[in-house]
Amino acid sequence: EIVLTQSPGTLSLSPGERATLSCRASQSVSSRHLAWYQQRPGQAPRLLIYDTSSRATGIPDRFSGSGSGTDFTLTISRLEPEDFAVYYCQQYHSPRGMFGQGTKVEIK
Amino acid sequence: QITLKESGPMLVKPTQTLTLTCTFSGFSSTTRGVGVGWVRQSPGQALEWLAIIYWDDNDRYSPSLRSRATLTRDTSKKQVVLTVTNMDPVDTGTYYCVLVTNGAFSIKRPYFAHWGQGTPVTVSS
Numbered sequence: 001e002i003v004l005t006q007s008p009g010t011l012s013l014s015p016g017e018r019a020t021l022s023c024r025a026s027q028s029v030s031s032r033h034l035a036w037y038q039q040r041p042g043q044a045p046r047l048l049i050y051d052t053s054s055r056a057t058g059i060p061d062r063f064s065g066s067g068s069g070t071d072f073t074l075t076i077s078r079l080e081p082e083d084f085a086v087y088y089c090q091q092y093h094s095p096r097g098m099f100g101q102g103t104k105v106e107i108k
Numbered sequence: 109q110i111t112l113k114e115s116g117p118m119l120v121k122p123t124q125t126l127t128l129t130c131t132f133s134g135f136s137s138t139t140r141g142v143g144v145g146w147v148r149q150s151p152g153q154a155l156e157w158l159a160i161i162y163w164d165d166n167d168r169y170s171p172s173l174r175s176r177a178t179l180t181r182d183t184s185k186k187q188v189v190l191t192v193t194n195m196d197p198v199d200t201g202t203y204y205c206v207l208v209t210n211g212a213f214s215i216k217r218p219y220f221a222h223w224g225q226g227t228p229v230t231v232s233s
Contacts, residue, residue: 037155044204046223047220047221050221088155092217097157098154
């Protein structure tokens with residue numbers, strides 16, 4: 001099974017700064033089969049990125065995804081107040097489609 | 109507008125059966141590529157998808173549920189029902205109904221395009 005490790009566990013940044021979140025897979029993942037989700041406190045997760053770099057409907061272009069093989073990145077170019085949340089990656093290359101443990105982006 | 113709403117008991121006892129209903133709107137569960145399923149978020153654990161039923165009547169279950177889970181679909185009511193037998197305290201968590209839109213092919217590789225608000229379930233005597 002492909003296991004995902006997200007780093008860092010917590011990222012402390014200020015509004016306006018750039019956030020770079022990492023998701024590393026234990027085995028190679030087809031570049032089409034990696035998604036990112038955002039979960040704000042008290043809310044359900046929301047799809048941000050699918051197929052590594054495609055933004056879901058309504059997602060601002062400050063969110064971008066990249067990567068291939070075993071290393072994937074979610075970048076938030078300039079943090080807005082509503083972006084402070086937990087972010088999860090998910091691979092859907094293998095049948096179990098497992099999620100990472102999450103990275104919390106908190107206000108510094 | 110796509111919506112998914114979960115309903116069911118908040119508390120079940122160990123060994124009992126859990127039945128959760130997802131009522132959805134804004135799409136058809138028989139449209140090619142569509143799947144409706146469930147993802148669980150347990151305290152201190154990663155998100156985990158549990159089960160999905162697809163437009164072509166194929167269904168998929170997480171190995172972690174083994175043979176305890178069953179999905180049924182009522183297209184006229186626009187509902188999907190998840191039944192999990194022999195509940196255990198480790199099954200405690202928030203259960204989300206989710207929409208899959210990339211299930212058109214025989215090999216299912218789902219990501220979750222839309223989520224319901226979630227319903228908390230506690231398993232305790």
